[in-house]
Structure formats: structure tokens, C-alpha cells
Amino acid sequence: QVHLVESGGGVVQxxxxxxxxxxxxxxTFSTSGLHWVRHAPGKGLEWVAVIWYDASNEYYADxxxxxxxxxxxxxxxxxxxQMNSLRVEDTAVxxxxxxxxxxxxxxxxxxxxxxxTVSS
Amino acid sequence: DIxxxxxxxxxxxxxxxxxxxxxxxxxxxxxxxxWYQQKPGQAPNLLIYTISSLHSxxxxxxxxxxxxxxxxLTISSLQPEDFATYYCQQSFSFPFTFGPGTNVDxx
Numbered sequence: 415q416v417h418l419v420e421s422g423g424g425v426v427q428x429x430x431x432x433x434x435x436x437x438x439x440x441x442t443f444s445t446s447g448l449h450w451v452r453h454a455p456g457k458g459l460e461w462v463a464v465i466w467y468d469a470s471n472e473y474y475a476d477x478x479x480x481x482x483x484x485x486x487x488x489x490x491x492x493x494x495x496q497m498n499s500l501r502v503e504d505t506a507v508x509x510x511x512x513x514x515x516x517x518x519x520x521x522x523x524x525x526x527x528x529x530x531t532v533s534s
Numbered sequence: 535d536i537x538x539x540x541x542x543x544x545x546x547x548x549x550x551x552x553x554x555x556x557x558x559x560x561x562x563x564x565x566x567x568x569w570y571q572q573k574p575g576q577a578p579n580l581l582i583y584t585i586s587s588l589h590s591x592x593x594x595x596x597x598x599x600x601x602x603x604x605x606x607l608t609i610s611s612l613q614p615e616d617f618a619t620y621y622c623q624q625s626f627s628f629p630f631t632f633g634p635g636t637n638v639d640x641x
């Protein structure tokens with residue numbers, strides 16, 4: 415079965431960087447698009463970024479464009495989110511999620527999330 | 535960007551009730567409308583994709599409908615495990631956007 419496990423969350427000061435990882439198993443990683451979605455405390459879900467199955471395309475939410483970078487390593491079944499210039503408003507649980515197709519269909523499975531807290 | 539709205543923002547219901555949640559997109563999104571359920575402290579789960587297709591393992595009391603810009607999620611007979619927040623999401627274009635959510639709680 416599809417299994418996604420995020421790691422790398424923690425407490426970080428505004429302006430600093432953090433890198434999230436997601437370890438995947440239970441499906442053919444190299445043929446699936448992958449997303450990051452976040453859930454800030456007391457707010458709704460916010461889609462963050464997507465990367466195509468072969469890393470040929472990436473898209474970002476306007477709120478993170480230019481600061482966050484999504485990447486993947488198909489040899490390690492791993493997804494990453496490099497977060498730079500972090501802001502207090504980036505505080506959220508970050509979910510790794512699988513696309514049903516190559517990257518532009520819909521999210522069908524989610525990890526359990528990792529909490530990122532941006533605070534001085 | 536496509537904006538998604540939901541109504542109501544919250545509702546109170548009893549076990550056995552029929553519940554309908556509405557989602558509206560700011561432009562036509564063809565069939566690219568999905569519904570997710572999230573319980574407190576848990577990850578979201580896919581319920582319905584492309585307007586009306588039921589995800590694997592999802593009970594048949596959940597159904598989706600609509601077209602163009604207006605869509606619905608219906609729970610035919612609310613069960614205790616269905617008290618949760620429900621989100622619609624468009625996957626017509628990037629950035630994918632979610633509705634603000636509808637919280638279904640106990641009456």
C-alpha cells in the first residue's frame with residue numbers, strides 16, 4: 415500500500431532555511447507526480463507545490479514562489495522541499511502527497527505530515 | 535488563480551441525517567473537482583475525484599455531483615465517523631486551490 419513519511423520539520427527562526435524530506439514506498443515512485451500541501455493552525459489546506467514524475471515540470475503557489483524549491487530523487491524514492499527565507503506565516507503541518515498520475519490529476523494519498531514552526 | 539468557495543462553512547447534524555455541502559469555482563473547471571475529508575490531527579483523505587468518482591474504500595453513502603462551476607458533496611446517512619471537515623479542490627489548473635472547508639459537527 416502507498417506509504418509516505420515526512421521528516422525534517424522543527425522550529426526555525428524567520429529568515430532561515432529548512433529542508434523537508436518525504437520517503438515513499440508501496441508504489442512505483444518514478445511514475446508518480448508528487449505534491450506538498452500545508453495546513454496552518456486554525457486555517458484550511460493550502461496547496462504548495464508539485465513536481466512531475468520525471469522532474470520535468472514544477473509549479474508553486476504564489477505564496478512560496480521564489481523561496482521554496484521542490485525536488486525528487488527517483489533512485490531513493492524521496493521527495494524534498496527546500497524552504498528558504500522562512501516567514502512566520504509559513505508555520506504549518508506540511509504534507510507530502512501523491513498524484514494519481516504524472517503530476518496534474520489529483521492527490522490520492524497523503525503522508526501524516528511534519529510540523530514546521532517559524533518563530534523568533 | 536481559481537478561487538473556491540464552500541457553503542456552509544459549518545453545519546450541525548445528527549447520525550442518520552442527509553448532508554449536502556456546496557462548492558463553487560470562480561470559473562469553469564470541467565470535471566476537475568475533488569473532495570477530501572480531514573479529521574483533527576490527521577492527514578486528509580480523498581473521498582471523491584473528478585466530480586463523482588468514489589475513491590477506493592470510500593463508503594457508498596458519499597456521492598458527488600455538479601458541473602461547470604457548481605458542485606456538491608452529499609452524505610446520504612451521516613455516520614459517527616463522518617464528523618469531520620470537508621474540502622473541495624480544483625485540479626483544473628495550477629495552482630491547485632482548496633475551498634475553505636466545511637466543518638460537520640454533532641447537533
